[in-house]
Each structure stands twice: as C-alpha cells, then as structure tokens.
Amino acid sequence: MDHHQQSHNAPVLNNSVPVRHPGRWISAIIILGVVALMIQSVITNHNFRWDVVGTYILDVKVVQGVGWTLLLTVASMVIAIVLAILLAVMRQSDNPVLRYTSWVWVWFFRGTPVYTQLVFWGLIAVLYPKISAGVPFGPELFSIDTSTVITAVVGAILGLGLNESAYLAEIFRAGLKSVDKGQTEAAEALGMGGGKIMWRIILPQAMRIIVPPTGNETIGMLKTTSLVLAVPFTLDLTFATNALANRIYLPVPLLIVAAIWYLVITSLLMVGQHYIEAYYGKGVDTNQAPAVVINPAAAKAAAAVAPSAEAEPALKMDFPEDEAK
Template sequence: MNAVPVRHPGRWAGAIVILLVAAGVAQSVATNANFRWDVVGTYMLDVLVIQGIGWTLLLTVLSMAIAIVLAIALAFMRQSDNPLFRSVSCTWVWFFRGTPVYTQLVFWGLISVLYPKIALGVPFGPELLSFSTQDVVTAFVAAVLGLGLNESAYLAEIFRAGLKSVDPGQSEAAEALGMRKSKIMWRIVLPQAMRVIVPPTGNETIGMLKTTSLVLAVPFTLDLTFATNGIANRTYLPIPLLIVAAIWYLIITSLLMVGQFYIERHFGKGVDNLAPAQIQPAKPAPGAAVPATHHRTPTTEDEVL
C-alpha cells in the first residue's frame, strides 16, 4: 500500500509570508539609523546599567522570597478549619489584589509620615524601645515590602489551587499509615502540588522582574529602569537607552525561563505519559509458551466498528 502524504499548501504559504515579514522587520531595524545601535553598544555594559541590573535582581529575589513564605501560610490558613484563619486569609487576598501595586508602593514610601516612630513595649503600657521609622523602613526596604506583600496575594491563590489539585485520597492514605498532618503536607501533598504551582509561579517571577520598574514610587532610584532613564535624560537619547533596558530584561527573563523549565522537569518526573509509539506489548521470554489466540468469525457489527 503506497501511502501518499497529505499536502499542506496553506502551511507553506503561511511560512513564506512569516519569513518575508520577519526579514523585512529585521532589515528595517538593522538599517534604520534612528535606533542608534552604536549608542546601544556603548551603554550595554555601562557601570550604572550593571548596578541597576544587580539592584533589580535583588529586589526580585527578596520580594519573591517574602511573597512565597506568606503565600504558603495564607494558602494553609485558607484551608484551615478555623474560621478566623480563613477570614484573615480572604481579607489579605482581597485587599492586596484589589488595590494597585503603585498605590501600595506610594503608601510604603510615605509610611514614615503616618508612623514617625516604631515602638516596642507592653501593649497599652510603657515603651521599652523605639526607633525612627525612616531609619528602619528605608527606600529599599519599603520597595521590597511593597512588592512582596502585593505578590503574596496572587501566589496564595496559586498555591491554594495547587493544594486542591492533589487527590484527597493521598492524605487519607497517609493518615491511615499514621503520618502526622505536617509530614503529610510536606512529604505527600506539596511535592505533587508543585507540578501545578511551578508554572504560574515562574510566570509571576517574570512579572515581578518587570514590576520592579515601579519602585520609583517609593522612591527607590537604583533599579535598571531608573538607571537607563537617567542616562537618557542626560544624553537626550531615550530610544537607544530604552533598547538597552529591553535587551537586559529579555536576557534575564530568558534565564529565568530556563530555570523554570528544569524545575518543572524535576517535579514532573514519572508523570508525563509515554508516547503511543513507546508503548509496546511485552515480548515473551525465549522458550516460553505463546498463549493461543481465540479467533471467531467477524460479524456485521465488527465490520461496522
């Protein structure tokens, strides 16, 4: 039987159109003198730009660390039998998801105006220690708190969805074996929930990387976006410096995506189904008897099926 492959002229036509458009865009971007690629090359490794990258990465890592810890606690509280815990978790998610992150950052930048002093002591009693709020909540600390608390509300819902995706029978079986609830959560439920949690968490991390450009509201003025904007204002060349920031964001995002890929592969071990071509019937051992196959005359119903 000579099987003739199906022709797909539409695919070839679409591929040709895409290649022509891509070639036209690349040629336009490469030859347009207004992009000032010489300026882009000059400032790609500028000291202020590299420092801005370092501060941006530090903001992203610390904010996500705070957000993940809070999100795990909020997800557990949301599933608790205690109505007070559930109410606190719901209120937290409602507030931080319902207000813009820029507004929250401005609030944290003005926290020293609302509370000029931080005091430690007996409730409704004498003060033991007191600190100036400006000395404790600096611009960097305010930026980390603003980003981390806002992100915790989104991650809490992601973690809750991951925990609910695990079959309750897993926990019931572990309880039947005498395992503690804390051990069941860390050894049974969370490893399986990570398959659902990791992809959206990686997406939120990439979003956090770009959200750090809003910390000017605190104001924190050492991140990548502020560094490139400062150079652009000084040289009156905004487009090349925007390209510099975009290239660096793309590089960092690409590295984060690679890390996400390996984390997903680690937690997805033994879950992905084999392809149909890989599933083959087991061959009998040499010398073993082959079971007889029962034949019957095909009926009209068989022919229809």
C-alpha cells in the same frame, strides 16, 4: 510453486501519496518575509543608534541596575512564596479566624494597585515616624525611627512581596486542592502529623500545579520592579537607563538597552522554570509511550497456539452464555 506464481500471489502495497499542505508553505513564506523586512528595518534605520546601544549595554550604572533588579525580584519572591504558603494553609484551616484573615489579606492586596501600595511604603515614615513596642496603654519599652528601619530598598521589597503574596496564595491554594483527599487520609492512617503530611505528601504533589504559574509570576515580578520609583527607589535597571537617556537626550537607545537586559534575564528564568517543571513532573508530564518488553519464549508460544485459535469461534458459538460471561 514457481517464482512466477509467488510473485503473482504476493500482496500489492499501496503507493500512498502524502497529503499536501500548500497553506503551510504560503503562511511560512509570508511570516518569514515579514520577519526579514522587520530585521532589515531595525538594522538599517539609523535612528535606533545601535552605536549608542553598544556603548551603554555594559555601562557601570546599567550593570548595577541589573543587579539591583535581580535583588528586588529574588527577595520579593522569597517573601511572597513564604507568605503564600502560610496564607494557602490558613485558607484551608477549620479555624474561621485564620480562614477569614487569609481571605481579607488576598482581597486587600489584590484589590489595590501595586503602585499605590509602593507609594504607601514610601510614605510609611510619615504615617508612623517611630516604631515602638511596649505594654498596651502602659510604658514604652523601646522605639526606633521608622526611616532607619524601612529604607527605600526595604520598602520596595516589602511592597512588591506583600502584593505578590496575594496572587501566589491563590495559586498555592489551587495546587493544594488538586491533591486527592485520599492522600491525606492514607497518611493519617499511618500516624503522620498534619505538618508532616503537608511538607512530605501534599506539597511535593502540588508543586506540579504550582510551579508553572509561579514561574510566570516571577517573570512578571522582574518587570514590576520598574515601578519601585514610587517608593522612591532609584537604583533599578529602568531608572538607571532613563537617567542615562535624560543625560544624553537619546531615549530610544537606552530603552533598547533595558529591553535587551530584561529579555536576557527573562530567558534565563524561563530555562530554570523548564527544568523545575521537568523535575516535579516526573512520571506525569511525559509524551513518550512506555516501552513494551516482549519475551521471546512467550512470542514463540503465542505463534504456536495461533493456528489452533481459528477453531475457537465455532466452539464459542455453541455456548453463547459462556461467551457473555
């Protein structure tokens, strides 16, 4: 067969044209135009007083406020996570006392505003001037002034942590229930105890469900610390920037300072959340298809057998009952 016949019999490839999406370009141009106008407005508007923002962005009081805000966030979340694990386990207990105690805790702390709870912790010394311990209806062993134990920072941490524990308890309960019961049954068949099953089998698998909403709650806690003035606690970032704004009579630049710091901290928390999710999502949360390993020898054998496979349909038609099997 000459070259002309080969070219004549060669298959003709389709000259495909990609689908055009004019709407995407139009919407992108509109969005970019709006963003450009907003950036121009923010930069050129002198009422934002960016010089004041630059002056106070690293002010000592502001930086100290950032530190206190981080302390409140971390300490409150530690308390909330510990209590949430305990409450979630209690909620799944066969003991009705533990189960209903957990339910009442979640009901109360989710049903009342966090601001009200913070005010309560600020007034705890008024309700209970002394903390004492002793025999019921008997002698008192020791007592201490409540105000010396529950200071403003302790009250703020307790108020935030106890409130958050109710929300995290439901998140943890949903995560624990997402693990198949067969995991527990298999572990019990191996002779593992209940506590070991929870910490070694159930929790590691439930973390994939627990981590994302817990990260969101942590970011929410960061911003909820702005309410600790109700205790009153007056060293956090929001109070520090408000105090500076009241002193120089320029509230907008100091609000921008607080917003910038909150955005920076939130961004760091989001990065940490991403890596934690990736760690607990190994083998599950992946969009990559598994690589197919082809054995060259097997490929050659399949190619050699392929021509003879064309005669198989005729044989299969003679025995339809075998084909059905």
